[in-house]
Amino acid sequence: MTCEQAERDLDAYMDRELDAERAAAVCDHLSGCAACHGRFAERDALGRMVRGAPYYSAPDHLRQRVLAGTTRSRSMRRVLTWAAAAMLAVAVGGGVTLLRSSSRRGDAVVEQVVDGHVRSLMANHLFDVQSTDQHTVKPWFLGKLDFAPPVVDLASRGFPLVGGRLDYLAGQPVAALVYQRQKHTINVFVSPERDSTAAPSSVGSVRGFHVHRWLRDGMSFWAVSDLNDVELTQFVDALRAP
Amino acid sequence: MAQRLFENTVLPHLDAAFNYARWLTRNDADAEDVVQDACVRAMRFFSSLRDDDARPWLFTIVRNTWYSRASRRSTAREAALPDGAVDEPQDEALDPEERLMQQHTVARVRAALEQLPVDFREVMVLREIEGLSYKEIAAVVRVPIGTVMSRLARARERLAAVLKLTTVETLR
Numbered sequence: 001m002t003c004e005q006a007e008r009d010l011d012a013y014m015d016r017e018l019d020a021e022r023a024a025a026v027c028d029h030l031s032g033c034a035a036c037h038g039r040f041a042e043r044d045a046l047g048r049m050v051r052g053a054p055y056y057s058a059p060d061h062l063r064q065r066v067l068a069g070t071t072r073s074r075s076m077r078r079v080l081t082w083a084a085a086a087m088l089a090v091a092v093g094g095g096v097t098l099l100r101s102s103s104r105r106g107d108a109v110v111e112q113v114v115d116g117h118v119r120s121l122m123a124n125h126l127f128d129v130q131s132t133d134q135h136t137v138k139p140w141f142l143g144k145l146d147f148a149p150p151v152v153d154l155a156s157r158g159f160p161l162v163g164g165r166l167d168y169l170a171g172q173p174v175a176a177l178v179y180q181r182q183k184h185t186i187n188v189f190v191s192p193e194r195d196s197t198a199a200p201s202s203v204g205s206v207r208g209f210h211v212h213r214w215l216r217d218g219m220s221f222w223a224v225s226d227l228n229d230v231e232l233t234q235f236v237d238a239l240r241a242p
Numbered sequence: 243m244a245q246r247l248f249e250n251t252v253l254p255h256l257d258a259a260f261n262y263a264r265w266l267t268r269n270d271a272d273a274e275d276v277v278q279d280a281c282v283r284a285m286r287f288f289s290s291l292r293d294d295d296a297r298p299w300l301f302t303i304v305r306n307t308w309y310s311r312a313s314r315r316s317t318a319r320e321a322a323l324p325d326g327a328v329d330e331p332q333d334e335a336l337d338p339e340e341r342l343m344q345q346h347t348v349a350r351v352r353a354a355l356e357q358l359p360v361d362f363r364e365v366m367v368l369r370e371i372e373g374l375s376y377k378e379i380a381a382v383v384r385v386p387i388g389t390v391m392s393r394l395a396r397a398r399e400r401l402a403a404v405l406k407l408t409t410v411e412t413l414r
Contacts, residue, residue, distance in 0.1 A: 011391065011394055011395050012376075043398060046398060046401060046402050046405070049347065049405070050371065051371060052347070052348055052351065053348065053371065054348065055261055055371065056261045056264035056265070056270075057261070058256045058257050059260075062260065062274050062277060062278065065274075066256065067249070067253075069281060207290075208287070208290035226290065
């Protein structure tokens, strides 16, 4: 590693943001180069100084005010929730069923879709197969499911495919495809649709997550994300386009 | 019940929220107003919180609250530096002379940090004082990770220059 490279990586090294291999290379360089080591020691001392800067703790009267304030805003929040629901109902309209008002079964599955999404993020179990290559992800599902989920990369549209995994929805094994939009993760669950009366498409949101569902070639697709609904709709449109 | 959950999830991070707001606004009164407004907003958007990241999530709301207040009163960003004494952390194990030196250093670092442009100041505070990862900072500040890195590097260069300069001046 050259001094130039070491200098470029110095901050990330200090902040422990380098991967192990690169960190080892920087460490190696520092042990053999007095100039770079000096720079590192300087930065390190600076970091310690900044960490010694005053920490401003919340004063007690602020804590009291916050507690009082959030209690008061509860009734207002309920009003807002209803207003938002009414707006959504107006905005969505024609051709699309609102998941919230559809059948009980639909409701339960939407909850499970959101739960599946949250679980995948929380348990650090986003992928069984991590790849941006649709030709790696698609064959991975072979032999694990009794259907072949269509896998397309949408990197050119700003939604790169990042991997896939097996998941369960309503007691059925499903394919979960994982896409990324900046820091947001989009899970797409795919499974054969056995309910012939299922609505062709629907949208909704649960606990701040947006959910889109649609049917294609006898399969149900569920897209779920915390991404804003405008971008999620773009994503769904891109995915549904033939 | 939601209230209870909110109190258990968000209020543990009230100090962190206040610290961040205090570094953004550089004065107690504005920081208190920002945090109070932010908590009301946090309550309203509580459903958008995933279980594991209440602190950066709250930082995001604090920042948005501060930003919308600051842009309403565009002067807020350039508010005069307060010159009142604050409670500086003290190390009881030090003798009086060392303690004086330490207080001097803390005051100098604080002044140097406060004089940084807010874009640089906040990444320093989030990284060094709150210990957020680049990814978390990027999410709070809503810039790409590369921008976080370049801001951090430039903030450190500036701080190092300012602090070195004052040392030289002190020695003269």
